[in-house]
Amino acid sequence: MNIDTRIKFRHLVCFLEMARQGSLARAADVLAVSQPAMSKTLKELEELLAASLFMRSKSGVNLTEAGVAFLRYAGPSVQALRDGVNTLRGGEYAAGKVRLGVLSTVESLLVPEVVRRLHERHSALVVSVVTGPSAYLLSQLRVGDVDLVVGRMADSPEIQGLTFEHLYSESMTLVVRPDHPLLAEPLERNALEDFPLVLPLAGTTIRKFADSLFVQCGISQSRQRLETLSVTLSRRYVLSSEAIWIAPLDAVRLDLASGELVEINLGQREPGGSVGISSNASLPLSLASQWCVEVLREVGQAYREGVYP
Structure with missing residues (x-):
């Protein structure tokens, strides 16, 4: 037809x-x-x-x-035409642009390293990053407003109809400031209920993993909570208060290594969610997007092998 x-x-x-x-x-x-x-x-x-x-x-x-x-076809078609027109305007035929949707779980370590390696190899590449909840980013992916979405997505209902490629698994952990009262004496799990809690937003994929950790450890969540996807806000609040942050390991890995934050040892961690790349199969990836996928796989392998960070 x-x-x-x-x-x-x-x-x-x-x-x-x-x-x-x-x-x-x-x-x-x-x-x-x-x-x-x-x-x-x-x-x-x-x-x-x-x-x-x-x-x-x-x-x-x-x-x-x-x-x-x-929608599966209209969005990518319109975006492909816009990209073609923008490429011809100004004669920037060699320049590339990749638009990434990035969840908070990967914006601290994974994505900065990916961007560093991309810019090291491609002198005329623009990396445009959009952050937000998984449902929003996947909706952007469906209509072609972003090329790829990176983060925990495998358990998100919005992933249906899209393609997901696993990169590595990442656990959740509880962290506090170095002089937190919980660190001064042998830990009693029930004592965690007495302190404010920092959690991902309700309804997000990562919140399910956070809630799972408390269930596994038999701990009730504090009634006093800060719910946010902002890594910056979470870190600053925890450092300036007695709050406990249930955080993706990537978000606090460097803070734990430097001693700026300390992990509360519960004897177990939530086993880990799948971090990966979501794409729209109905739209062929641009060359710049293919470069990005290659580097994401490369850094993902470094994570799995313990080479990075």
Whole structure:
């Protein structure tokens, strides 16, 4: 079946923005068009495709099954065209750009090393990094706004329909400042309940592993909590308070080595989640993205073998 030549770039852009915003009004604002014009464009697309793409309600719009299927191809196609146009503008044919979605679990050690090695080998490479929760980053991957997502993803429901490649496993650990009261005497696990707790955001993949560690150790979580994905905020708060941080090992590995943070030894660690690369199989990887995947595999192997960090 040939592509209907009546389907225009504007149809795809409107469809993608509606899917991204979940609201006709917000999508119209982003694209600087009127709501009637937006509605007309989407109606045209649905008629051309002979399919309903959105379910409309008072709270907004959601993709239909047909809309989800079309999204897998519309997003990457539009992004590929944009990349081609941007490459030709300015004559930067040799320059490359890779857009990474990065979870907080890997932004402290893995990604800086990957970027260092990439820049060491490619003189005209731009690495654009977006951070956030897994659900948000995977939604960006689906519509082609990022090329790859790196972090703990294997257990995320949003990974369905995408490709995941395992790099290494990473455990969780409990850390405190060096002069924390818990370190002054033999540890009683129940005492942990008396101190503020720093946890990943509820509903995130990494939070499931954090909760699992407490269950395995038979410890109730403190009612006083800070929930955040920010490594910087977590570290600063723990260093300035009596809080206990349940952290991915990558985030605190250097702090433990320098003595700035100290691990609370519970006699066991949560066995580890799978850290890896998520990609959109419906979009061929750009050369820059392929370079990035190669280096991610290289550094991932160094992790597994204990060579890095």
